[in-house]
Amino acid sequence: MFSFLFGHKNTKPRLRFAPSPTGFLHIGSLRAALFGYLLAKSQGGDLILRIEDTDQKREVTGATESLIKVLKIMGLEFDEGPHLGGKYGPYIQTQRLDIYHEYSDKLLAEGKVYRCFCSEERLTEMREAQEAKKEAPRYDRLCRDLSVAEAEAKIKAGEKFVIRQKMPLNGEVKVYDELRGEIIFKAADLDDHVLIKSAGIPTYQFANVVDDHLMEITQVTRGDEWLGSFPKNILLYRDFGWTPPKFIHMPLILNKVGGGKLSKRKGDVFVEDYLAKGYLPEALINFCVLLGWHPKSDQEIWTLAELKKEFSLAGMGASPAIFDTAKLDYYNSYYLRQKSVAELTKLCLPYLVKAGRDIGDLKRTEKFTALAQDRLKTLSEIGATTDFLFELPAYAPELLRWKILTLEEAKINLARLKSELEKINEGNWTKDRLEKTILTWIKGIGGQNGDYLWPLRVALTGLKNSPSPFEVADALGRGESLRRLNLA
Numbered sequence: 001m002f003s004f005l006f007g008h009k010n011t012k013p014r015l016r017f018a019p020s021p022t023g024f025l026h027i028g029s030l031r032a033a034l035f036g037y038l039l040a041k042s043q044g045g046d047l048i049l050r051i052e053d054t055d056q057k058r059e060v061t062g063a064t065e066s067l068i069k070v071l072k073i074m075g076l077e078f079d080e081g082p083h084l085g086g087k088y089g090p091y092i093q094t095q096r097l098d099i100y101h102e103y104s105d106k107l108l109a110e111g112k113v114y115r116c117f118c119s120e121e122r123l124t125e126m127r128e129a130q131e132a133k134k135e136a137p138r139y140d141r142l143c144r145d146l147s148v149a150e151a152e153a154k155i156k157a158g159e160k161f162v163i164r165q166k167m168p169l170n171g172e173v174k175v176y177d178e179l180r181g182e183i184i185f186k187a188a189d190l191d192d193h194v195l196i197k198s199a200g201i202p203t204y205q206f207a208n209v210v211d212d213h214l215m216e217i218t219q220v221t222r223g224d225e226w227l228g229s230f231p232k233n234i235l236l237y238r239d240f241g242w243t244p245p246k247f248i249h250m251p252l253i254l255n256k257v258g259g260g261k262l263s264k265r266k267g268d269v270f271v272e273d274y275l276a277k278g279y280l281p282e283a284l285i286n287f288c289v290l291l292g293w294h295p296k297s298d299q300e301i302w303t304l305a306e307l308k309k310e311f312s313l314a315g316m317g318a319s320p321a322i323f324d325t326a327k328l329d330y331y332n333s334y335y336l337r338q339k340s341v342a343e344l345t346k347l348c349l350p351y352l353v354k355a356g357r358d359i360g361d362l363k364r365t366e367k368f369t370a371l372a373q374d375r376l377k378t379l380s381e382i383g384a385t386t387d388f389l390f391e392l393p394a395y396a397p398e399l400l401r402w403k404i405l406t407l408e409e410a411k412i413n414l415a416r417l418k419s420e421l422e423k424i425n426e427g428n429w430t431k432d433r434l435e436k437t438i439l440t441w442i443k444g445i446g447g448q449n450g451d452y453l454w455p456l457r458v459a460l461t462g463l464k465n466s467p468s469p470f471e472v473a474d475a476l477g478r479g480e481s482l483r484r485l486n487l488a
């Protein structure tokens with residue numbers, strides 16, 4: 001059903017991701033981009049990238065390029081944007097200042113907004129007095145009724161001004177959110193907030209509305225921290241005589257521990273941090289989509305390709321989503337296990353280099369990563385997980401003992417194992433062959449598995465806990481395995 005299209009010239013759904021270039025990409029922003037992308041694609045529509053850089057104090061150089069890069073790694077592609085062009089550009093707000101001025105002039109001429117000449121000092125005093133009385137800070141509307149002549153005289157005298165939105169003085173403002181239904185705001189609670197700052201730069205509240213209209217956006221997906229702005233935005237659409245797009249305020253993301261909004265203090269919140277730690281894009285996507293979307297079945301694993309078909313507004317809810325990193329680890333382990341050994345090794349190489357490992361022998365490195373594959377939660381764990389393969393750790397001889405086995409007995413058992421293993425040639429040196437041969441041999445001599453396999457495993461790994469001796473021997477190869485046995 002494309003009922004949301006009424007009032008728009010366009011017949012194709014158009015959604016936008018509208019980040020502010022203030023630094024790294026927050027997980028919440030990734031989810032916003034993802035939901036925008038999926039709603040657009042599942043309806044055969046377009047996704048537009050618009051850079052909202054009107055808060056120049058918070059802008060970080062390079063942030064736009066970096067977020068484009070990260071979203072590309074995630075597999076999210078745009079149809080229009082500053083990097084792609086398109087017929088609704090420019091797509092960077094500071095390049096659209098003339099457009100905003102044209103539209104604010106229109107509202108000024110119609111008396112729907114007004115110039116406010118109040119000084120910073122006056123506004124600060126007002127705010128402090130309101131805070132002292134525990135009142136919500138708001139503008140007292142002193143300039144709202146200035147006559148045109150008074151305003152012009154002030155401009156002539158060189159006084160600076162901002163442009164404020166004229167809020168209704170009484171009554172209610174009804175808005176409609178696609179997930180929450182109707183929400184009613186009391187006009188008395190709305191502030192005549194600033195639309196254009198004194199330097200002629202629009203605020204989010206103004207630029208966002210003008211752009212969503214001019215770019216013919218049909219559905220707005222944004223975080224629910226914008227719910228408070230919703231009545232102001234809708235009133236602005238009304239002032240312009242425009243039909244607003246549909247609004248979908250995505251639910252809050254809460255920390256698993258202690259609740260509260262997902263914050264940096266409680267752990268990583270930036271996509272770049274997760275990528276650096278070795279979380280795979282497909283795991284992050286799978287994890288993020290379930291922060292507010294509830295599939296019809298209990299299917300847990302979702303690829304982007306499937307989501308493009310299956311995602312729908314009907315599955316979205318308004319109740320807060322819990323950010324559970326254990327869940328993210330679960331998805332990452334899953335997707336790591338799906339990789340071929342060659343792919344996995346390629347992904348692990350930078351982490352192994354960082355851990356100072358000699359990766360010159362690629363075949364050997366592949367054997368090591370294959371052994372680690374089922375045990376990894378993130379790629380960055382590859383160093384610690386395979387250390388003992390690259391280099392035998394120093395261990396106390398005591399570790400070779402198993403239960404009541406004496407050190408002397410352990411040594412004898414190891415010597416016997418060694419001569420058995422020496423009979424197995426390079427070509428037969430595989431986990432299955434080794435396991436079969438050695439277990440049969442132990443059985444044949446009437447021995448206990450633990451008395452032989454424990455010392456063997458310790459001799460090969462130097463560790464108290466590790467994978468089975470046969471897996472390790474296979475990964476190490478014949479030469480290195482026998483060398484380690486000799487040492488033991």
Ligand code: GLU
Nearest residue numbers: 018019020052208221222
């Ligand atoms: N620039 C806003 C932000 O980064 C966009 C909110 C919206 O999507 O409207 O939060």
